[in-house]
Amino acid sequence: MLLIDCPHCGPRDENEFRYGGQAGIAYPERPAELTDDEWAGYVFRRDNPKGWFHERWFHAHGCRVWLTVERHTVTHEIRKPR
């Protein structure tokens, strides 16, 4: 089990959190101008790196705040969450 250091609550077990996938996915600025392929990218395509990954975790059974965590997808090492 991962130990995620919540900036509000301190280090907590992974199963207090919900996973939210890749971080930094913003809603398109001009949605009306997007091509179908750009929509496919926004809706369906996410990075899937073997290595460091910025991802979202929701502290569901804690402060109920969304965090961005940098985690390595092979070693599962976590850098200080924000």
Next chain:
Amino acid sequence: MTHPDFLWRDPDPKPSYDVVIVGGGGHGLATAYYLAANHGLTNVAVLEKGWLAGGNMARNTTIIRSNYLWDESAAIYEHSLKLWEGLSEELDYDLMFSQRGVLNLAHSLGDVREGRRRVNANRLNGVDAEWLDADEVRKFCPIVNVSSSARHPVLGATLQRRGGIAKHDHVAWALARKADAYGIDLIQGCEVTGFDIEGGRVRAVRTSRGRIAAGKVALASAGHTSVLAERAGIPLPLQSHPLQALVSELLEPVLDCVVMSNAVHVYVSQAHKGELVMGAGIDAYNSYGQRGAFHVIEAQMAAALELFPIFSRVRVLRTWAGIVDVSPDASPIIGRTPVEGLYVNAGWGTGGFKATPGSGWVYAHTIAHDEPHPLAVPFALERFTTGALIDEHGAAAVAH
């Protein structure tokens, strides 16, 4: 004592092949076999970074069924099931394919409605399917707890009698032996690290054992497909997750069918040797680490014990994980890519073992003709742009 005969050669890579398949799991091996058997293509290599079938092919829980909801899925999985029914004979190898029946339990009114709908959809597609009420479930599988006071009461189940299990290693070995006999090179310890692409067409693969020229390159790399496709400049809608399973110590025969429960995320069968084989859902996060968290196993065991109180003293022998490539609609991605001569077959996620022969069959056709096999057409990458998704989360939600 002498070593038994080797089932395939251990060749060095040639400088060039008509077709290079990346990944020596079940799908890569089946694709190689059908390229030769159905299309006469034998100047083919399967490149495997580890040893043959040491990835998900070695780690899956071998459930085979074809009772998927939508027409497109029913067609491809049923094609696969029909191939399974003749495969031991065709490959001249006992695959221990056992059509012992697969139960999918319903625990809520929503499950019941979904299950009945699926039975009707299956029948319309010529897939055998039955609806059992709780008492019929008890008769079919007496050790399931159907008491109405259970934490997860069993309200009924779908049953596919033609579903079952097979011995995954035998499947890999049988396919490898046949492919090798056709002259196909199965090259282990050969990691593909990149592609030579000129004028929008793939010319060669770069590997840990040097450059290998290729007329066509076919990805069959399961959990690592995103990593490879990225090196060819192709972003794919896939996420890699650990998927765990476990076996118990060996027991006397006690369970003669496969029992799955989407709602509580567990499924159980008893392998030929006697161990209970159980699987759960994926670990939530992206990972290439081939291991998962123990709390997932714990939750899965809690659910299993609710369904099968008789297993309360069974000991776990070992647990493990594979890395599965999950697509947004829980359906595979099969076909051409924006790079000419480069093909993809991925996104089988938690349920591709059952598709091994069917996937190889349609992928070999797609590669040989540079034209998707009719059963593969709906599974093209373009569906994420057109929106024509094949949402099988209902049929594929739990890992299997």
